[in-house]
Amino acid sequence: MTTIHEQDELHDAGADASYSTARARSARLQAMIDDPAAPGRDRLRVLTGDRPTGPLHIGHLFATLKSRVAFQDKGIDTFVLVADYQVITDRDDVGDIEDHVLGQVADYLATGIDPQRSTIFAHSAVPALNQLMLPFLSLVTEAELHRNPTVKAELAATGDRALSGLLLTYPVHQAADILFCHGTIVPVGRDQLPHIEQTRVIARRFNARYAEVFTEPDALMTDAAMLPGLDGTKMSTSRGNGIALSMTADETAARIRRARTDAQRRITFDPVGRPEIASMLTMIGLFTDREPGQIADEIGDGGAASLKRLLTDVVNDGLAAHRRRRAALIAEPGHLRSVLQDGNSRANAIADATLRDVREAMGMTY
Incomplete structure (x- = not known):
């Protein structure tokens, strides 16, 4: 008879095997998607x-x-x-x-x-x-x-x-x-x-x-990866930690300005120890296609104020065209x-x- 611990190990091993199989199938699918001449x-x-x-x-x-x-x-x-x-x-x-x-x-x-x-x-x-x-x-x-x-x-x-x-x-x-x-x-x-x-x-x-x-x-x-909210937890508009695509530039700026950070002035990328700071850096990285750590190094001793200004600018710039199209659509x-x-x-x-x-x-x- 297997113990509960042994059953858990067997379950984990099965899950890992299933994940490996799924990854292999996924890779084959992606290759088909990327190849216009792929059979099927x-x-x-x-x-x-x-x-x-x-x-x-x-x-x-x-x-x-x-x-x-x-x-x-x-x-x-x-x-x-x-x-x-x-x-x-x-x-x-x-x-x-x-x-x-x-x-x-x-x-x-x-x-x-x-x-x-x-x-x-x-x-x-x-x-x-x-x-x-x-x-x-x-x-x-x-x-x-x-x-x-x-x-x-x-x-x-x-x-x-x-x-x-x-x-x-x-x-x-x-x-x-x-x-x-x-x-x-x-x-x-x-x-x-x-x-x-x-x-x-x-x-x-x-x-x-x-x-x-x-x-x-x-x-x-x-x-x-799941993009965390401004507080470092799962992004959700209902929690007040997300930036909705429907927000105006001013609403976005206000949401970011109110976001909590920490007492350390120097900006570093530390998802575990500084989840709020890391989340903001990650958002900037997604909009600018840059590494969060590099962005943190550039801000350095600029502190949370500089970080929030940069985040506000890149989000509002990055969503400007989407928001214009969205506003026209909502009007119809x-x-x-x-x-x-x-x-x-x-x-x-x-x-x-x-x-x-x-x-x-x-x-x-x-």
């Missing part, structure tokens, strides 16, 4: 998206938005999900959901996502996608869902709050997002790998039980709704066809 490249389809819980911020810009434009510009079929149903997985109030959705679409377009070449759509507008949840739920166990890291982390963070059924089945909903459109590529970080593996398992089990309908998707591993809400409606129509056609295939495979076409 025309069958690639990316599925990615965001929850409209509030304004998108500069973390989204560098972690995901720019890469979506790159996929599109390389001719990869790209689906971008406005995951409005997922807003209610872990909260009772959706907030001003319409404003958040339209603002998200405006940021997509302002970044360069072209609705003629990419499909922007919303969960709630594609009924057949969500109907796939029913057969997919029959292919997973409660224990498998509880083992998902996102579910485990949320359960640990809820305290006395009960885990909602939607949050428990969140990995299955993600599988429906990917499989309804036959997505083959899902850009993720390492922490999201279990979600992709769950989707692969669901596709495999459906094909084995009924008929070959789904292709198992692959994770495209991203090395983009009818156009934003039209973009979303066109994408919804495209997504619905695919989802309806997939659901027909699923029902035929299951013998439910009466």
Whole structure:
């Protein structure tokens, strides 16, 4: 009999092996994406998206938005999900959901996502996608869902709050997002790998039980690190530590000016010991394509005031064109709704066809 410690070691070893396998598959995918003549490249389809819980911020810009434009510009079929149903997985109030959705679409377009070449759509507008949840739920166990890291982390963070059924089945909903459109590529970080593996398992089990309908998707591993907020913790506009793409130059300056630093005058890049300073240096580095340590050396004894002035300047300069485009788009809400409606129509056609295939495979076409 193995001990708990030995079981943990076996689990860690298995996770490391799975990660190595995923990295190898990811490298092959990236090579296909980068080679216009690669066999099978025309069958690639990316599925990615965001929850409209509030304004998108500069973390989204560098972690995901720019890469979506790159996929599109390389001719990869790209689906971008406005995951409005997922807003209610872990909260009772959706907030001003319409404003958040339209603002998200405006940021997509302002970044360069072209609705003629990419499909922007919303969960709630594609009924057949969500109907796939029913057969997919029959292919997973409660224990498998509880083992998902996102579910485990949320359960640990809820305290006395009960885990909602939607949050428990969140990995299955993600599988429906990917499989309804036959997505083959899902850009993720390492922490999201279990979600992709769950989707692969669901596709495999459906094909084995009924008929070959789904292709198992692959994770495209991203090395983009999570951009911390001004306080050194995870960037979130609701925490007041993020810089939203929708902020004005003055709002950005005020947010940075109020950010806490520390008592040391000399600026150094020390993510562990000085997380707030390190976060600001990292932001400057992303906007200027320079190393944070080099920036710290140049500021030196200029102190936090010089650091904040530089950060304000590079952020406002770097976002100026985006903000101009965004403001023009927000002024035309009818156009934003039209973009979303066109994408919804495209997504619905695919989802309806997939659901027909699923029902035929299951013998439910009466």
